[in-house]
Amino acid sequence: MALFEVSGFKPYSEVRAQILPFGQTRLVDRPNHYTFNTKTQEFAVPLGEDPSGFLKSCNHDGGVCIDLNHGTTTLAFKFRHGVIVAVDSRASAGNYLASKDANKVIEINSYLLGTMSGSAADCQHWERLLAKECRLYRLRNGHRISVAAASKLLSNMMLGYRGMGLSMGSMICGWDKQGPGLYYVDDNGTRFSGHMFSTGCGNSYAYGVVDSGYREDMTVEEAYELGRRGIVHATHRDAYSGGVVNMYHMREDGWIKVCKDDVSELIHRYKEGMF
Amino acid sequence: MLSAQGFGGPGKMKEYHYAGAVENRFSPYAFNGGTVLAVAGEDFAIVASDTRLSEGYSIHSRDSPKCYKLTDTTVIGCSGFHGDCLTLTKIIDARLKMYKHSNNKTMTSGAIAAMLSTILYSRRFFPYYVYNIIGGLDEEGKGAVYSFDPVGSYQRDTYKAGGSASAMLQPLLDNQSDSCQNAASQIGFKNMEGVQHLPLTQEKAVQLVKDVFISAAERDVYTGDALRVCVITKDGINEQTIPLRKD
Numbered sequence: 207m208a209l210f211e212v213s214g215f216k217p218y219s220e221v222r223a224q225i226l227p228f229g230q231t232r233l234v235d236r237p238n239h240y241t242f243n244t245k246t247q248e249f250a251v252p253l254g255e256d257p258s259g260f261l262k263s264c265n266h267d268g269g270v271c272i273d274l275n276h277g278t279t280t281l282a283f284k285f286r287h288g289v290i291v292a293v294d295s296r297a298s299a300g301n302y303l304a305s306k307d308a309n310k311v312i313e314i315n316s317y318l319l320g321t322m323s324g325s326a327a328d329c330q331h332w333e334r335l336l337a338k339e340c341r342l343y344r345l346r347n348g349h350r351i352s353v354a355a356a357s358k359l360l361s362n363m364m365l366g367y368r369g370m371g372l373s374m375g376s377m378i379c380g381w382d383k384q385g386p387g388l389y390y391v392d393d394n395g396t397r398f399s400g401h402m403f404s405t406g407c408g409n410s411y412a413y414g415v416v417d418s419g420y421r422e423d424m425t426v427e428e429a430y431e432l433g434r435r436g437i438v439h440a441t442h443r444d445a446y447s448g449g450v451v452n453m454y455h456m457r458e459d460g461w462i463k464v465c466k467d468d469v470s471e472l473i474h475r476y477k478e479g480m481f
Numbered sequence: 482m483l484s485a486q487g488f489g490g491p492g493k494m495k496e497y498h499y500a501g502a503v504e505n506r507f508s509p510y511a512f513n514g515g516t517v518l519a520v521a522g523e524d525f526a527i528v529a530s531d532t533r534l535s536e537g538y539s540i541h542s543r544d545s546p547k548c549y550k551l552t553d554t555t556v557i558g559c560s561g562f563h564g565d566c567l568t569l570t571k572i573i574d575a576r577l578k579m580y581k582h583s584n585n586k587t588m589t590s591g592a593i594a595a596m597l598s599t600i601l602y603s604r605r606f607f608p609y610y611v612y613n614i615i616g617g618l619d620e621e622g623k624g625a626v627y628s629f630d631p632v633g634s635y636q637r638d639t640y641k642a643g644g645s646a647s648a649m650l651q652p653l654l655d656n657q658s659d660s661c662q663n664a665a666s667q668i669g670f671k672n673m674e675g676v677q678h679l680p681l682t683q684e685k686a687v688q689l690v691k692d693v694f695i696s697a698a699e700r701d702v703y704t705g706d707a708l709r710v711c712v713i714t715k716d717g718i719n720e721q722t723i724p725l726r727k728d
Contacts, residue, residue: 250604252509257606263506270510270562272610272631299630302648308636326634331602370606 258371273300277446278310278323279408281416281436282377282388284401287426289379289386289456291319292433294408294441294469295449297326306449314340316460318356318380323406324373324393332374336360353380353387357397365395375405379456386456404436408444412436426455430464434472441469510562510610511536514703515547516644517558518690519616520654521624525683526713528556528616529690530644531698531725533706534563543727546709547644550718551577555590555617556711557597560644561631562610569609572600590617594627594635601633608632612643617713624713646701650693657689687712691723698725 252260261272280293297308310322312330314337322329339359343351357378364374372393380387390396390403402420404412416436424432433453441447451472453464514535520527530547533540548558549570557573559566576596580588588596594615601609613629628641640658642650681689690710698705708723 248603250607252607260607264508264510270508270512270610272510272608274630274632274634297634304630305628305636305638325632327598327602327605327630327632330598330634331605372605 258369261371271300273302274325274327278406279404279412279437279440279444279447280310280321280323280375280377280406281404281409281412281433281440282321282379282402283416283420283429283433284386284388285420285422285424285429287429287457288381289388290429290433291321291377291379291454291456291461292437293321293323293452294406294437294447295452296441296447298446303448308449309452311452311454312337313461314356314380315344315350317350317382317456318353318378319454319456319461320360321377321379321405323375328372328374328393329376332360332363333376335363350382352382352384353378353389354382354384354399356380357389357391361391361395361397364391364393368393368395377403377405381456381458381460404440406440406447408440408447411440411443415439430455434465434467435476438469438472438476442473509607511564512610513541513561513563514645515545515560516642516646516650516694516697516701516704517547517560517612517614518640518642518650518654518693519558519614519626519628520640520686520690521616521626521638522681522683522686523624524618524622524714525686526556526616526618526624526626527686527690527710528558528614528713529694529708529710530558530560531694531704531706532709532722533704535703540706543706546707548709548711550711551593551615552587552617553717554713554715555588555593555615556713556718557593558614558616558643559611561612565609565611569600569611569613573597576600590615590619590625590627593617594629594637597627597629598633598635601629601631605632612647614641614643616711618715622715645703646697649700650697653693653696654689657693683712683714687721694723694725 251257264270264272277296277298278294282289282291291311293310295307296303297305312320312333314320318340320333320336322333336356336359340351340356360378374393376391378389378391388400390398390400402416416432419432430453434451437451448469451467451469454461455464514533515531517530528548532544532546534542534545547560548556550556551573559569577588597613608631610631612631615627617625619625626638626641627635628638628643629635640654642654687710694708705726708725710721712719
């Protein structure tokens with residue numbers, strides 16, 4: 207069609223092929239039966255179907271019910287003494303709680319952390335791939351990757367699969383030559399730098415709590431308490447968040463794990479002080 | 482003379498049938514039922530499954546266990562759509578052989594779990610409809626259980642139930658193991674870091690698994706017929722079959 211060629215319109219699949227950073231990922235209808243995904247990464251796609259709506263359309267057909275693990279509240283903020291990262295630990299699959307002690311922070315290296323919210327499989331897979339790319343960068347270039355570059359790698363991976371129904375909201379936190387770094391990356395390819403973010407279905411509750419207590423010159427103990435309160439109040443009001451608060455503190459010499467506290471005990475302690 | 486209004490075609494009463502468009506879909510999935518359970522002990526692991534294969538209101542087979550032996554120290558339980566279970570176990574077996582031939586060693590349980598996560602994620606947009614649980618011994622000889630969702634999200638657990646009766650079994654296990662933990666904490670044992678193990682002996686753990694499946698067979702239509710229990714210890718894999726309700 208002449209107009210099609212003259213207008214320079216490229217179908218999204220061609221643009222996708224140029225953006226994909228690792229060049230070799232392909233979409234096929236079934237995986238190769240000789241190499242089984244060991245040589246090049248392949249994704250199987252249902253032919254003739256819109257991938258993002260496909261699973262929903264299969265549900266309720268003869269008892270089929272495919273529910274994937276998701277749901278969360280995570281938060282992170284920068285302050286004078288580094289970055290605080292706090293997450294909950296609930297993974298729900300539909301109405302069933304698949305796990306009450308899921309691990310939603312991936313330790314990429316001793317100076318980089320990634321949080322996970324949205325679909326558990328998407329987050330685990332892409333952040334593990336990001337950890338691999340960060341390690342390769344370190345080996346090839348002799349110095350650690352910056353937080354800005356690591357978050358850019360992740361957001362380009364997300365852009366490559368835009369529109370296919372991935373669900374991931376992640377914060378990349380680290381300490382590099384520019385000081386403490388905090389970036390928000392999501393499945394649309396959005397990438398923001400900032401001093402405070404919260405993601406997941408409980409994020410609005412966490413924002414309310416952290417916004418009201420945040421000061422740039424907090425002490426370390428005050429910052430720990432603020433991160434804890436943010437998650438605890440979000441789990442109290444959001445049905446899809448709960449479990450324990452996992453908290454990390456990113457400092458100049460690397461991250462440390464601060465605590466792993468059960469939210470139902472903490473909420474009683476906080477309510478005591480209220481009335 | 483036939484009235485044109487009364488007849489809409491051969492044998493069709495025009496007033497009483499739906500005249501709009503109807504969509505008939507082919508579904509690539511089916512639900513074949515079944516429940517799987519895995520428990521990690523101090524130096525053993527148990528993987529158990531029922532043996533009923535159903536579809537809709539029919540039972541296709543009463544002797545179709547859902548535990549598959551992968552290596553001498555690892556067993557996988559797969560429930561959901563039987564076609565995908567079969568293909569998935571074939572692919573895992575092929576990848577295990579490839580690893581053995583390239584690296585001259587057997588894959589460890591943790592490595593199998595990580596590999597299964599990537600195999601499942603390669604079908605992120607057209608998933609295998611299988612709920613997997615891997616049970617085995619880790620490199621230190623301690624029991625390990627890894628549970629998965631259909632697209633590859635996984636984590637290490639102490640115990641996990643999957644499949645049609647999972648929502649009934651999991652709370653029962655939480656209750657039984659928590660009361661064990663409370664009893665143990667009275668002796669001063671508190672385990673905050675690292676992976677916990679059920680402080681049960683192997684005999685008590687096997688008895689717990691049997692009791693729990695008997696309860697599941699009472700209340701879930703897709704679970705029953707027989708129970709296949711695989712106990713994994715450093716001496717190998719021991720299988721037993723126990724009858725359950727057949728109705």
